[in-house]
Structure formats: C-alpha cells, structure tokens
Amino acid sequence: xxxxxxxxxxxxxxxxxxxxxxxxxxxxxxxxxxxxxxxxxxxxxxxxxxxxxxxxxxxxxxxxxxxxxxxxxxxxxxxxxxxxxxxxxxxxxxxxxxxxxxxxxxxxxx
Amino acid sequence: xxxxxxxxxxxxxxxxxxxxxxxxxxxxxxxxxxxxxxxxxxxxxxxxxxxxxxxxxxxxxxxxxxxxxxxxxxxxxxxxxxxxxxxxxxxxxxxxxxxxxxxxxxxxxxxxxxxxxxxxxx
Numbered sequence: 001x002x003x004x005x006x007x008x009x010x011x012x013x014x015x016x017x018x019x020x021x022x023x024x025x026x027x028x029x030x031x032x033x034x035x036x037x038x039x040x041x042x043x044x045x046x047x048x049x050x051x052x053x054x055x056x057x058x059x060x061x062x063x064x065x066x067x068x069x070x071x072x073x074x075x076x077x078x079x080x081x082x083x084x085x086x087x088x089x090x091x092x093x094x095x096x097x098x099x100x101x102x103x104x105x106x107x108x109x110x
Numbered sequence: 111x112x113x114x115x116x117x118x119x120x121x122x123x124x125x126x127x128x129x130x131x132x133x134x135x136x137x138x139x140x141x142x143x144x145x146x147x148x149x150x151x152x153x154x155x156x157x158x159x160x161x162x163x164x165x166x167x168x169x170x171x172x173x174x175x176x177x178x179x180x181x182x183x184x185x186x187x188x189x190x191x192x193x194x195x196x197x198x199x200x201x202x203x204x205x206x207x208x209x210x211x212x213x214x215x216x217x218x219x220x221x222x223x224x225x226x227x228x229x230x231x232x
Contacts, residue, residue, distance in 0.1 A: 002156065035218035037157075044206055044222040045149075045157065056220060088157050092217045098172050099159040099217050 003028060004089055004102035011108040012079055020074040020105045022089035028100055032092040034072040036065055039086045039104075048087075049074065079109050112137040114207050114223035122201075122230050128194040132207030132223060139183045139190055140165045145210045146190045147219065148181065150203035153227075158203070160192065162210050162217070170212070197230045204228075 005023040012018040022034065034052050037045040047056050049065035052072065064075040072089055089102040118130035132146070139146060147162030163169035163181045171179050175194065183190040194201060204227050208219035 032215040033218075039157075044225050045219075046222070047218060047220045050211075050218045050220070051216060086156075090157075090159070090218065092212075092215055094215075096173055097170055098161075101157045101159060104156040 002103040003093060003096075003100035004091065006087075006089060006102035006105045008103070009106045009108065011110055013110050014079055014081065016079050017075065017077045018079060018107065019076075020087050020089075020107070022072045022074070022102050024070050024072075024091065024100075026070060027095040028070075028091045028093040029067065029072055030070040031094060034065065034067055034089055034091045036063075036072075036074045037088045037090065038083075039088065041085070045088065076107075081109050083107060084109050112209060112221045114209065114221060116205060116207050116223045116226040118226065118228070120226070120228060122197055122228060123232055124198055124230055125196055128192070128197050128201060128228055128230070130192045130205055130207070130226065130228070131189050132191070134188045134190075134209075137209065139188050140185055143211070145212045145217075146181075146183070147208050147210045148192045149206045149208060149219070149222075151206070151225075152200075152203045160205075162212060163190070164212075199230050202228065202230045 036049040052067040053065040145162040148160040161171035178195040180193045204225040206225045207223040209221040210219040
C-alpha cells in the first residue's frame, strides 16, 4: 500500500493529452514539493519534473507538473508511442522523514 | 557526464547481509549539495525509497528498513555502499543507486544507475 495514490493505468491516443494524478496528505504533498519519474520497460527511472513544475534540462515542454492542496498532476501532451512507460510521483513526507512514492501509473498510447 | 554503476552479489542467503556498492564517475561523492541514495523495486512492483546520505554526515533512512540499514561512503574510491542485514525473500528487488538533492521539503533524484537485481534465496 503506497503512501501516495496514483491510478494504476491511463491510456490515450497518439498526439492527444493525458493527465496522471497523485494524491497524498498534508504531511507529504500538502507541504512539500513533488517530483515525477518515468520508467521505460527494463530501464531505470528518469526524472521528468521536480519542485512541482520544473523540468530538468533535456525534458521537453510536452511534460508539465502542477500541485493543488494535497494532490499533484503530471500532464503529457502530443503523446507518442515512445511515452508508453510507468510514471511515478514522489515527495518528502515530513512525518516519516523519508521520501514516499506513488504506486505507479502505466501509460498506454493506443 | 555523471555515471553511476551498482555492483555486488546477485544472490544472497536468507538472514545474511546484502551489500552493494555504487561507483561514481564524472562526479564526486563529496560534491557540495548532493546527497547519494538507494531506491529498490521488487519484481513487477513499484519503487521503494531506501535512504539517502550526505558525505558530511546527514542521512535519512526508510523507517521500515532503518533498523537493518547502513549507507556510507568510501571517499578514497569515490563510492558509496548499502548494507542491509537479516534479509528475507521480501528484500529481493532491483536496487538502484542515485544522486539526489535534499533540502527541507525538497527531495528528488536526478541521476540513476542502471540497477542490479539482487535475489534472496537459499
């Protein structure tokens, strides 16, 4: 049982937009910054978004992040088949003094 | 360009100690402002944060692993290591080392090793 809640799967057609939600509480998302990772099959996670909405160098602006209250959202526009992957949210939990992750969301591009 | 590489035994006996090393190239374990850490992923499951440490002494461990866990650095070899005691089959996972950032309220990992599968079995 993950501390952060994500939908197990989402799907959308190529070129469309998709959003992935991440729900937490005041001890984690509500008072800390959220990051998002993408994990392509058989590879290591890769940082997509940090500090709620910032993109590391090299991450295209098709990827965006937002936060409101105790929930965060990852948005991906212009979907490509290469975007099929597992996506994880993560944040600091002040009560645990530890990072917590969501259970992951599998994105399928139909 | 920073590169991280995990190494260590792929098979560990139950009740023994799991030991992994992460070798850093293109960077330094004593880099100012960077923490170094471990994340694991059981087969077919999601990510589980293990812990992070800073070379000057600060560290944070997963509460569920803390009693069995040590993360430390060997600055002479530019490496850091993970030791997890008294392992069981539940510790079977792909273990990733990573460079992370931490300030209060912010923590994320921006560079990851490729991961290594460690199986706990007799």
